[in-house]
Amino acid sequence: MKNKSLTTLGYHQILEQLKDYAFSAGAKERIGRMLPLLSELKLRKHINDTSQARGMVETYGTPPLPAMDHMEEYIKKAAAGALLLPEELEELCMFLNSVARLKIYLKKGEAEQISLAFYNQNLESLDDLKEEIRQCIRNGRVDDYASPYLKDIRKQMLLLSEKIGEKAEKALRANKTYLSDAFVVKRNGRYCIPVRKKCRNMVLGSAVDQSSTGATIFVEPASVAGLREELELYQIEEDSEERRILYSLTSLAAQNEEALKEDIRVIEKLDFIFAKGRLSLEMNAVEPEINTEHYIRLKKARHPMLSGETCVPLDFEIGRENRGVIITGPNTGGKTVAIKTVALMSAMACSGLHVPCECAELCMQNEILCDIGDGQNISDNLSTFSAHIKNVLEILKRSQKDSLVILDELGSGTDPAEGMGIAVAILEELRNSGALFLVTTHYPEVKEYADRYPEVVNARMEFDRETLKPLYRLKVGEAGESCALYIAKRLGFPGAMLSAAAREAYGEKSEAVIDSLQLTDTQEKLRREKAPSIQKTEKKKETKIRRFVTGDSVTVLPEGEIGIIVKPADENGQVLVQIKREKKLFSHKRLKLKVAASELYPEDYDFSVIFDTVENRKARHKMGKGFREDLVIKTEE
Incomplete structure (x- = not known):
């Protein structure tokens, strides 16, 4: 729950930013494990370190922290008795040079009695080892003068x-x-x-x-x-002497194993601390004042993931006179950003980081619990509302006096009447838990809940009626106004429809809302505009096709030839006619009945005698006695 809430707030995005200011893999790994602290002593120490690191960066510039990508590997290799290669010893020498420069940097702070700078005392530049390597190794090989x-x-x-x-x-x-x-x-x-x-x-x-x-x-x-052959003997001697020198340097490095490990440990810690200081400088952040009295006060707080040009500073306070704040206002009015800013500031401060604002007093939290966003879980086949309720139940189980609870769009995603009831029940449970809680909602009844208890207060996101734009400013002590109806009025919604909407939404209290909208009799009515019409395709008149039957004797016009119908007319009115043993297609319009088949032939007459070939008739006769593969009956279309 804790990690999920922190992820939702964007806490881990802040950690990714912090990693960008660290040089060593050890410091980056430590940043990745960061969580809000529960020890007041540790927290105050971490915040003080961050403040001192920022001060030193501002005064003396970025510290010359060395690259340490392979140092632990080389030290372990030397301690195990394996041979360090010339290029590996050269990297070790460069590391020790950087340690010496870092010590010089820290000594500047020591002179100013900055406690962070006294880590200098824990660093060993190992000048003897460094000088031996420098004299023996040059350009990645054992030097002639080794x-x-x-x-x-x-x-x-x-x-x-x-x-x-x-x-x-x-x-x-x-x-x-x-x-x-x-x-x-x-x-x-x-x-x-x-x-x-x-x-x-x-x-x-x-x-x-x-x-x-x-x-x-x-x-x-x-x-x-x-x-x-003589040269090859010298080459063997050269290799032996080079290895002797390398083993001597490796042995000297192994003798300093503990000092080198301590250097790495101290540098990783300094890297971690200075990364926090550099992030503070980048965010133009301030040191938060930490308290355990369970109150929060922010002045001109800026969400760290928003640019300074678009972010409207937030002033906010909770915990002294009230423990719960219910925020209402229009969509895109900044309610979610406001509550996430408060929660993210708390998480950052409780992790030893500075926070981007003008002034900050933040209390320690045992947990920051939040339900923000859709939260729909497709794999578990949960609806939006189900996912919210499941998450909120977990939050209610864990919330207590030292918790900070953030709930966005409380009770949304279901029937409004039931959603309102659930929202009030959740608020009552949070109030009884003693936790600090910030809630956003649209329900008017939830706004009224705050009037019942002195420890719960309404707040709203301000809205500019002239420009129809949200101001992203939080106003504590006032419930959100009817912005939707006001926006609708400004956009030309007819007065009669606005009045009907207000009566449906507010019932007995609707008249006060209608008065606030300042509707007049001259309010523009809904005017119908001419709309395009559908152009229907005219139905074609059906042509009556004359129906002939097989065997009818017909005259083909205009030639006047006499033929016999082989197949009646198809859907296009084409009729197959046999004239002098030749079959042709004619339009039904060209045919005139001469003698009907019923007058010419007896009932059930076999027309194959007239239309089939002799070969087909013989084949049909033989097929009648049983199927034969050697026979094919050809059908004329």
């Missing part, structure tokens, strides 16, 4: 490399007639000359590689091989 022995080895290796190059060049010149190219190449770390394959036996040396075509053999001259 030891006299290493310097001598590398000097000998350089001389040998030069000799090997000279020998290779000499062999190149001596065997130029056998070569495919006139330059020395390196293959598998060896100096080689490119010899044509057919001349391989003419050059003394070892074959190391060949070209992709196989036409060239890369040969290490015999004069170079001995020097190369």
Whole structure:
């Protein structure tokens, strides 16, 4: 419930903002776990840290906090006896340089007796370790001057490399007639000359590689091989000496394991504290005064997620003379923003953060409980009203004297009469719990509830009657006025309809509302405007199709040919007629009955004798005795 309410208020969005001001992963993780504190001693310490951090940032600038992405990993590796690589030791040296700069930064605050600055005493810059690494490691490798022995080895290796190059060049010149190219190449770390394959036996040396075509053999001259083997021995010595130096530095780092861990712990804590100070500066926030007397007072409070240009500052007070505030007013009038601002300020202050306002007195809360927004839970198949009631019941179970309860649109989402009753019952339970509570609603009866008890007060969001715009200002001590009817009047709602609406809404009290609307007999009546009419398509007259039957003898006009009806007229009036054993379609309008089929043929006459082919008639006869796959009856359309 607690985390859900904080998420609803936008508390975790504030934490995400705070993370942007932290450098280390440890500080970001700590921010992610932040919750309002229950210990007054701890809370006052956290708020004081935030104030001092902001003061130091304003005075001395942003602290030079070091990057520590891999420090814990390197320290753990060194302590386990594993070898730290040159680049890892170089990162460790950079970290220690940053620690030294941070100590200088904190010493400035120490001189001003800022208690936060005395964390300087807990930091160790480990100058001996830093200097050893700086002398031995440079540009990601062990430096030549890390030891006299290493310097001598590398000097000998350089001389040998030069000799090997000279020998290779000499062999190149001596065997130029056998070569495919006139330059020395390196293959598998060896100096080689490119010899044509057919001349391989003419050059003394070892074959190391060949070209992709196989036409060239890369040969290490015999004069170079001995020097190369000597160089490899020096390389082994170089590697051994480098590892000795690295193990020595790693061992020195391991000896300082506890000091390095303490540095990381202190820097993560400072990173966390200075992130709060920088966020305070960014929000132009102030240090809240914390009390345990259960009262809240805010002056010109600004919701931290709204820009300063659009946010109207909020003045609000609760807890001394009243414990409950019922806020009414028009939609989009800022009621929800107002109650969320109060709750979010409380959550931020109780977490040790500064709050964006001119002045703030905030009490500690054991819990901040809220029901804001739709809350519809599709997976549980809960309606909006059901989801609200389920959430409110959980809130009522947990609310007590040190709680802050925020309920938005109390009793909405159901039948108005029943919703009003439920809203009043919830308010009564909250009043008896002793909690501070802020409620928004539209029900007039809920507004009247506040008049019964001195500890509950009405408030409204102010509305500009001239511009028809909400002012987003909270006015405590007054219930919200009939803004909907007033807006309707300004937008041209007829007087008779406004009066009818007021009587339906307010019953016996409607006359006072109608008077406040200042309706007159000349109030514009509803004028009907000419509207477009539907253009209907005229129905076509149905053409009477003459009905012929199969077998009718007809005359086809205008030719006067005689035919017999094969199929009667279709929906388009087309009739299939057989004329001299040829079947043709004609419009029914061109046909004239000559002799009806009933006069020409007996009842149940088989017209297939006239219209079917001999093959079809034979097939039909055989099919009558049983189905046969080898027979096909062709049907003429």
